[in-house]
Amino acid sequence: MAKPVTIRDVAAQLGVSIATVSRALSGDPAISELTTAAVRDAARRMNYRPSATARALRMKSSTLIGVIVPVMADGYLCELVFGIQNEARTFGFKPLFFMSEGKEDLEAEALEVFCSEQVKELIVVSPTGKPQLLRKAVDNGLRVSVINWDFEVQEALFGDFHHGNVGKRKPSLGARMGLQMVYRVEFDDVGAGAMATRHLLDLGHRQFAHLRGPNVRSSLLRLLGYRRALEAAGRWPQHVLTAEPADEIGQERAVASFLKQVKPSLGVVAYDDQAAVVILRVADDLGWRVPQDLSVVGINDIQFSSYTKPALTSVAQPTRELGALAVRALLGTGLAARGIPPLGESLVVRMSTATAAAAPAASAGAAGDAGGAL
Amino acid sequence: MAKPVTIRDVAAQLGVSIATVSRALSGDPAISELTTAAVRDAARRMNYRPSATARALRMKSSTLIGVIVPVMADGYLCELVFGIQNEARTFGFKPLFFMSEGKEDLEAEALEVFCSEQVKELIVVSPTGKPQLLRKAVDNGLRVSVINWDFEVQEALFGDFHHGNVGKRKPSLGARMGLQMVYRVEFDDVGAGAMATRHLLDLGHRQFAHLRGPNVRSSLLRLLGYRRALEAAGRWPQHVLTAEPADEIGQERAVASFLKQVKPSLGVVAYDDQAAVVILRVADDLGWRVPQDLSVVGINDIQFSSYTKPALTSVAQPTRELGALAVRALLGTGLAARGIPPLGESLVVRMSTATAAAAPAASAGAAGDAGGAL
DNA sequence: TTGTACGCGTTATCAG
DNA sequence: CTGATAACGCGTACAA
Numbered sequence: 001m002a003k004p005v006t007i008r009d010v011a012a013q014l015g016v017s018i019a020t021v022s023r024a025l026s027g028d029p030a031i032s033e034l035t036t037a038a039v040r041d042a043a044r045r046m047n048y049r050p051s052a053t054a055r056a057l058r059m060k061s062s063t064l065i066g067v068i069v070p071v072m073a074d075g076y077l078c079e080l081v082f083g084i085q086n087e088a089r090t091f092g093f094k095p096l097f098f099m100s101e102g103k104e105d106l107e108a109e110a111l112e113v114f115c116s117e118q119v120k121e122l123i124v125v126s127p128t129g130k131p132q133l134l135r136k137a138v139d140n141g142l143r144v145s146v147i148n149w150d151f152e153v154q155e156a157l158f159g160d161f162h163h164g165n166v167g168k169r170k171p172s173l174g175a176r177m178g179l180q181m182v183y184r185v186e187f188d189d190v191g192a193g194a195m196a197t198r199h200l201l202d203l204g205h206r207q208f209a210h211l212r213g214p215n216v217r218s219s220l221l222r223l224l225g226y227r228r229a230l231e232a233a234g235r236w237p238q239h240v241l242t243a244e245p246a247d248e249i250g251q252e253r254a255v256a257s258f259l260k261q262v263k264p265s266l267g268v269v270a271y272d273d274q275a276a277v278v279i280l281r282v283a284d285d286l287g288w289r290v291p292q293d294l295s296v297v298g299i300n301d302i303q304f305s306s307y308t309k310p311a312l313t314s315v316a317q318p319t320r321e322l323g324a325l326a327v328r329a330l331l332g333t334g335l336a337a338r339g340i341p342p343l344g345e346s347l348v349v350r351m352s353t354a355t356a357a358a359a360p361a362a363s364a365g366a367a368g369d370a371g372g373a374l
Numbered sequence: 375m376a377k378p379v380t381i382r383d384v385a386a387q388l389g390v391s392i393a394t395v396s397r398a399l400s401g402d403p404a405i406s407e408l409t410t411a412a413v414r415d416a417a418r419r420m421n422y423r424p425s426a427t428a429r430a431l432r433m434k435s436s437t438l439i440g441v442i443v444p445v446m447a448d449g450y451l452c453e454l455v456f457g458i459q460n461e462a463r464t465f466g467f468k469p470l471f472f473m474s475e476g477k478e479d480l481e482a483e484a485l486e487v488f489c490s491e492q493v494k495e496l497i498v499v500s501p502t503g504k505p506q507l508l509r510k511a512v513d514n515g516l517r518v519s520v521i522n523w524d525f526e527v528q529e530a531l532f533g534d535f536h537h538g539n540v541g542k543r544k545p546s547l548g549a550r551m552g553l554q555m556v557y558r559v560e561f562d563d564v565g566a567g568a569m570a571t572r573h574l575l576d577l578g579h580r581q582f583a584h585l586r587g588p589n590v591r592s593s594l595l596r597l598l599g600y601r602r603a604l605e606a607a608g609r610w611p612q613h614v615l616t617a618e619p620a621d622e623i624g625q626e627r628a629v630a631s632f633l634k635q636v637k638p639s640l641g642v643v644a645y646d647d648q649a650a651v652v653i654l655r656v657a658d659d660l661g662w663r664v665p666q667d668l669s670v671v672g673i674n675d676i677q678f679s680s681y682t683k684p685a686l687t688s689v690a691q692p693t694r695e696l697g698a699l700a701v702r703a704l705l706g707t708g709l710a711a712r713g714i715p716p717l718g719e720s721l722v723v724r725m726s727t728a729t730a731a732a733a734p735a736a737s738a739g740a741a742g743d744a745g746g747a748l
Numbered sequence: 749t750t751g752t753a754c755g756c757g758t759t760a761t762c763a764g
Numbered sequence: 765c766t767g768a769t770a771a772c773g774c775g776t777a778c779a780a
Contacts, residue, residue, distance in 0.1 A: 004489070049486065049490050050490060051431070051490060051492070052487075052490040052491045052492075053430040053431045054431050056427040057425070057427045057431050062427060071452055071456075072446040072447075072452050073446075073448070073452040075447045078445055078446050078447040081473070082445075082473060085472070085473060094470065094472075094487050094491075095471075096468065096470060097471050098459070098468075099452075099459060109463075112423065113468050115423055116423045116424055116425060116426040117426045117427065118425070118426075118427050249683060281655075309623060
């Protein structure tokens with residue numbers, strides 16, 4: 001209610017100039033320790049709140065950081081956004097989110113807003129995003145980092161593709177588009193797929209399957225990791241199950257018809273934890289016991305995964321850290337020069353996987369006493 | 375890259391004063407149609423972008439609207455946030471989101487940020503929110519609307535409780551706390567629970583159960599609606615199943631042990647669609663056929679519900695509209711005076727409910743041929 | 749109907 | 765080490 005206290009109020013209170021206050025508050029070393037302390041103290045006592053708008057006007061740059069995200073419906077994106085928010089906070093920045101639903105006009109509008117708010121940093125989380133959005137952002141002087149940008153797939157197909165470094169910054173892509181200042185941050189999805197697979201190999205499994213995800217970067221790369229891990233171990237053949245990912249019933253069918261063709265024991269790598277849950281359900285319906293007959297590994301380690309029955313073994317991606325990384329690439333000092341330390345994914349072993357040896361060789365076929373499975 | 379064009383650039387271009395440009399752009403009727411058109415045209419051609427920061431500084435009020443939300447993990451909150459964003463857009467406002475995880479310090483920090491950004495409107499979506507957050511917000515001159523604020527439950531318990539009006543604004547609550555300018559926006563959860571129940575009654579069911587949600591407003595009110603609808607129809611007894619809502623396994627057990635005690639046919643109202651899915655799953659495991667033996671109604675109609683097997687009948691809440699309402703309460707003109715038109719929930723009938731009469735009286739007991747249920 | 753000039757709260761430049 | 769002062773881009777009395 002009472003009108004806000006400004007920098008000149010504190011100045012008046014202490015009998016110093018507003019310049020001094022400003023400098024003291026921003027930690028200018030040219031100000032004596034004594035006055036700095038006095039100013040800071042007074043400011044806190046009078047609960048002075050710096051005006052972000054005035055600052056932004058003067059500096060031609062706000063402490064807002066633009067974020068464009070398709071939706072936040074699933075826990076994964078929510079975690080990511082959390083990571084962004086928290087890391088931004090440590091820099092004194094606040095994320096300004098826009099949900100685009102993947103619509104280009106909304107993305108463009110978001111960009112307009114960012115510019116008019118003097119936003120200078122942008123994070124785009126958009127598996128459907130178009131390159132011209134980047135183009136326009138850069139033209140407007142924004143620095144941007146992209147998370148899980150899907151046209152890396154094109155790169156992969158064109159051979160200009162690296163893996164093994166998570167969170168690797170690749171200005172090369174931006175350069176090729178004529179875009180400087182574009183950082184790319186991503187998971188090592190190949191590594192995740194491979195890690196899940198190697199876990200099953202280590203457990204002594206000899207039959208493998210992979211339930212694929214949608215046709216986007218992460219899915220293709222996880223599949224690649226699955227294949228590579230098996231090839232490296234000299235394992236063949238490799239089953240790959242495909243179904244429209246949004247279509248749970250289709251997935252169930254694909255899994256069911258596959259399970260009916262094979263016998264225990266089996267190791268399955270799922271595209272993500274949700275897919276893994278589908279496998280768990282179908283397996284239960286068909287009388288397969290997990291993990292005795294069937295080991296299942298998910299990817300992502302979403303919170304839900306510890307609640308499944310049995311609790312799901314999953315490759316954990318450091319989702320929040322990924323968001324934080326995107327922020328640090330934009331705001332951190334000297335990161336571009338020093339490079340971003342790679343983030344490793346890690347395996348969380350729960351109850352859905354077990355050694356193949358431990359599985360009783362008994363026929364736990366598909367026609368068991370499923371009725372009592374509950 | 376090229377430095378932004380300001381209002382004076384446009385003025386210079388047309389040989390008019392910056393005042394004229396400013397007025398024309400804001401649609402001041404004191405400016406001739408001709409010059410207004412000219413200015414607007416020039417502004418667009420030169421792609422002038424008004425500086426939100428300068429405006430906010432001058433007006434002591436930004437076009438940002440603060441939003442505090444616990445998380446956005448589930449589809450429900452995501453929809454809500456979408457509604458907020460879209461409606462805000464029509465007013466030229468942009469939501470500034472903060473995810474608080476229900477932590478008070480984060481909420482307080484968000485408030486600080488809002489103030490320093492000259493935010494004047496706040497929306498709180500917080501089933502765990504504390505009243506002192508409101509207090510502080512109002513003290514700082516913010517107008518706030520609260521969505522699904524949970525201490526309404528207290529009101530309910532204290533008898534000062536109304537239902538039947540969705541989106542009903544109740545300044546009375548604020549007044550009692552000494553808070554003016556606090557608008558409350560909410561669903562008619564009692565109505566939703568009752569509507570779900572009446573649907574089952576209309577289908578001729580005679581046995582009923584309700585799977586409860588957590589101890590928050592919406593859950594208590596839906597339960598209330600369930601009870602009232604049954605009482606109004608003279609139906610008794612009413613079964614209420616309780617389990618920690620985050621604990622799927624607990625829910626499954628509760629449902630399973632209940633289903634083992636009763637016989638078809640049965641009508642079940644679930645707290646929400648997620649709970650309904652649990653019921654569907656357990657029913658399938660136990661050999662109950664849906665909808666022949668068991669009708670299930672969910673509440674919320676989240677997107678997922680049309681994908682379940684069978685597709686779920688659900689009471690749809692106008693979630694986006696609720697978000698929009700919260701915005702309109704703050705930004706809309708004259709809404710406070712004219713009152714907010716009530717929003718009705720609606721029933722979306724899919725495949726999980728059927729008339730009790732249509733159900734074959736045959737014993738589709740719990741010990742059926744569950745194995746083939748897939 | 750339009751133009752002039754001031755101030756919003758900061759930071760930065762230039763003197764002292 | 766500190767103080768006065770000029771911007772930053774816009775809205776709006778007040779004057780014309």
